[in-house]
Amino acid sequence: MRVLRVGRHALLVEPGGPEAASALHAELVRRRETGELPPVREIVPAAHTVLIDGLDDPRALAAELAGWEVPPQSAGAGRTVRVPVRYDGPDLAEVAERWGVRPEEVPEIVGGVRFRVAFCGFAPGFGYLTGLPERYRLPRRPTPRTSVPAGSLALAGEYAGVYPRSSPGGWQLIGSTGEVLWDPAREPAALLAPGTEVRFVAADGPAAVRDGAPAAVGDGLR
């Protein structure tokens, strides 16, 4: 575990890979809840690191971190959210072609993946979902779209993600959901918060457009 100082009040921890970063994030959150962690302002998981910001004495925690035993994250340990998806994305045919499958097979492939939200960024409630097998990884589009509709299910590199709101984006769009990804009045505000397990289920019929009311989080699969 490599621990880097960031300014006067923060540490950037490199525990040695994406899984280790997710596990360390979960452990930090657990220790904060049980009062074993000194007061912090933010715990920010990312691709390979966890940032701990707002520490009074980062040196002390850095020394302590070296002795931590961080349990690996077990499947099913976190909250599971099931997201209904219509496979109607403009890049679906191209993605299927790159994968060497028919477009009708994409829902089954994506539906079979046990995704986990590794971290959020880019926009409030945009979760970077890991779990996609290596052979399904795709490059970003050469030219980003100026506007991707809210609710678009997208793939890029090792990640999947759902756009919480309309924004520019260069990921491959394979489908859409009517779920509300981001609602500040909800707890947590992000449907796909770090640590959440995500399953995409094929939905028939038009994607429901919600009117901003809080979504039933993880319907049926809590």
Next chain:
Amino acid sequence: MSAARASTGVPGPVVRAERPGALTTVQDLGRTGHAHLGVPRSGALDLPAHRLANRLVGNAPEAATLETTVSGAALRVRTPVTAAVTGAPCAVTVDGRPAPWGAPVRLPAGAVLDVGPAAGGLRSYIAFAGGIAAEPVLGSRSADLLSGLGPPPLAAGDELPLGTPHGPPAPVDAVPCPGPPAELVLPVLPGPRHDWFAPDALRSLACARYAVSPASNRIGLRTDGPPLRRSRAGELPSEGMVLGAVQVPPDGRPVVFLADHPVTGGYPVIGVVPEDRLWAAAQAPPGTPLRFVPVSR
């Protein structure tokens, strides 16, 4: 306006934007504790000025103020209220008559408080007794321009509700009148990714002459100057960013992250400007000479 007031039919105190200015936003101490959901901290860029404005009108530090940019703003109050203007020095008038900057000003019902263009610096802060009572989002009333959280920037005719004043303001002995910085000097604590740069990069950063770029905004203070050379090519996986992080994008020109900075980024951070030295950065107009000074912990 609150539902309680609406139900009684009694109009609550509001301010109306007669002249919204180039960019006037509602700001408070920011939105902390939600970075893991992709939510920036936001909050007043010049926090000491925000706190002082609140203190001058008897508000708690967390009350929301208005942050103006370059051109000030003019606001009409419906009911009598005390206001104060701090931050960038500027001409203040009430219904056209000169009023003090950096002191409580009593506004009669219907009066227009005009906060003139910044005479030095960039951002003035306007506090009203009771604070701007816009709807909080995740515990803060700050407008976050990157994420679009909080109240949108003020537009002409917009009305913002005010909270209930707490009582007489605490006396303030001295109000610092910040002059425009002739040169912005930012200390930099090296790391966490200074090892991604050429060995002499920190020295180059210290010796080079930079200037504040006109492309600066609430997200970051962008710089014009010589590019910093990287020693490691390739992409850095996304990682968490702190306020004051000096990130170096592929063009090599450092960006100092301010309140609306993204919570993660994929370019290496060569160093971090301590928070208590960022307030000056919030007031440095484009073209201001800028020097980075690497310091140790």
